[in-house]
Amino acid sequence: MVYAIVKAGGRQEKVTVGETITVDRIDQAAGATVTFPALLVVDGASVTTDAKVLSGVKVTGEVIDEVKGPKIDILRYMNKTGYRRRQGFRAQQTRVKITAISGVK
Template identity: 40%
Template sequence: MYAIIKNGGKQYKVKEGDIICFDKMGLEPKTKVEFKEVLAVDNGELKVGTPFVEGAVVEGEVINEGRGKKVIIFKKRRRKDSKVKRGFRRDFTRVKITAINA
């Protein structure tokens, strides 16, 4: 059984027991989370919402929050003595999916 949920403008395919990194939600560890924007559910037969499946809820529990690995952005213009080096680290919330209710 799996579901496709929408969170933060992105779509995720999840199953029970999966650990997913979402964009930072600002929640404490061991907090219960409900995702009500369920786009599709498959439990033997596929249910696709228009745009969301009515009555479907995906439940999860926050494990922790953290920061991802650093990504280096380097821009250089040849022969112009111009270069820019910048770094970026994505903040995330790690969630364990506990139940899919359809």
């Protein structure tokens, strides 16, 4: 089993080939190919963390579509003053299907 830890949108994601992940919005159209930098690669019993070796590893994926994340409710309240403020937020996200992890020995 081969998997990789990649940096995607300010976070690290564990990915395998064929898996679909949700990352922060990527400015690419549906069907476009994106690459992610690998931080760690596990190939069976061998674990690769060397930066020189990982520079040759490419994790590629295909953009499926754009979605909205879960709604976050923000409520500010101060008692005895009548101050209330309500706000909501939904992050724009992109779904990516991992197609290949290449360059692994």
